[in-house]
Amino acid sequence: xxxxxxxxxxxxxxxxxxxxxxxxxxxxxxxxxxxxxxxxxxxxxxxxxxxxxxxxxxxxxxxxxxxxxxxxxxxxxxxxxxxxxxxxxxxxxxxxxxxxxxxxxxxxxxxxxxxxxxxxxxxxxxxxxxxxxxxxxxxxxxxxxxxxxxxxxxxxxxxxxxxxxxxxxxxxxxxxxxxxxxxxxxxxxxxxxxxxxxxxxxxxxxxxxxxxxxxxxxxxxxxxxxxxxxxxxxxxxxxxxxxxxxxxxxxxxxxxxxxxxxxxxxxxxxxxxxxxxxxxxxx
DNA sequence: GTCCAGGATCGGA
DNA sequence: TCCGATCATGGA
Numbered sequence: 001x002x003x004x005x006x007x008x009x010x011x012x013x014x015x016x017x018x019x020x021x022x023x024x025x026x027x028x029x030x031x032x033x034x035x036x037x038x039x040x041x042x043x044x045x046x047x048x049x050x051x052x053x054x055x056x057x058x059x060x061x062x063x064x065x066x067x068x069x070x071x072x073x074x075x076x077x078x079x080x081x082x083x084x085x086x087x088x089x090x091x092x093x094x095x096x097x098x099x100x101x102x103x104x105x106x107x108x109x110x111x112x113x114x115x116x117x118x119x120x121x122x123x124x125x126x127x128x129x130x131x132x133x134x135x136x137x138x139x140x141x142x143x144x145x146x147x148x149x150x151x152x153x154x155x156x157x158x159x160x161x162x163x164x165x166x167x168x169x170x171x172x173x174x175x176x177x178x179x180x181x182x183x184x185x186x187x188x189x190x191x192x193x194x195x196x197x198x199x200x201x202x203x204x205x206x207x208x209x210x211x212x213x214x215x216x217x218x219x220x221x222x223x224x225x226x227x228x229x230x231x232x233x234x235x236x237x238x239x240x241x242x243x244x245x246x247x248x249x250x251x252x253x254x255x256x257x258x259x260x261x262x263x264x265x266x267x268x269x270x271x272x273x274x275x276x277x278x279x280x281x282x283x
Numbered sequence: 284g285t286c287c288a289g290g291a292t293c294g295g296a
Numbered sequence: 297t298c299c300g301a302t303c304a305t306g307g308a
Binding site for chain 3: 121122123125126129172175176177178179180181
Binding site for chain 1: 290
């Protein structure tokens with residue numbers, strides 16, 4: 001880790017870099033020596049935080065404004081959103097307290113879609129391992145990657161075109177299991193241009209859902225995650241086994257949130273609450 | 284050995 | 297439309 005990396009310092013309330021980057025919406029960040037380290041949008045950076053004071057190493061003002069400001073969703077008032085969602089479902093209050101610093105990341109659409117295809121019926125450490133291997137083998141070197149302590153983190157996420165060339169057997173060697181076939185299908189479809197990410201960006205959410213779900217290996221949960229974390233559709237509400245359990249027990253009123261403007265953020269609050277109180281939700 | 288993981292697909296009711 | 301079986305893999 002180099003202290004010669006250029007950096008940008010910002011103030012941000014209601015934000016925790018660590019909580020946000022370990023909240024299960026992304027799989028490529030690692031905490032190292034008090035910093036969150038990772039690559040997105042082709043650039044390797046390290047994020048250090050003291051209270052409301054956030055320093056991003058490996059960026060300059062231009063990249064900060066064009067990339068990281070949006071990636072971390074710094075311009076949104078999460079205090080206000082917390083107020084709105086707890087008004088819709090008061091039992092969310094405690095969860096919103098746990099997750100007070102969690103933002104919804106604006107990740108790259110392809111990386112998000114691909115990552116959540118791998119995530120199905122899988123656990124987070126294994127998902128991270130598989131994605132790391134994909135990046136190591138088929139990613140490009142990120143700008144600033146020479147500062148990374150880990151070679152996997154120094155690589156960009158592979159393009160759909162790159163993964164479309166990889167054999168299904170190779171994906172199995174990386175531990176993808178039966179998801180290897182899905183990964184091949186999705187990569188080839190996207191590389192072929194079967195779906196247009198530029199159009200998806202502006203398409204009505206329901207149409208975007210249908211288009212994503214037309215891909216083999218993309219069901220309701222994966223499509224919802226891609227839209228929430230990769231396309232900034234904050235109304236999207238991914239339901240996995242944990243969220244389903246929570247909606248059936250502690251947050252029975254949570255279904256009221258579905259379809260509301262910030263449902264996805266409320267969902268993230270619930271996910272964070274479960275993550276910190278697993279004993280309440282284990283089978 | 285069994286159970287589980289940020290699920291999707293398929294076939295049959 | 298809905299339900300259950302099945303799908304690899306590795307860690308607990």
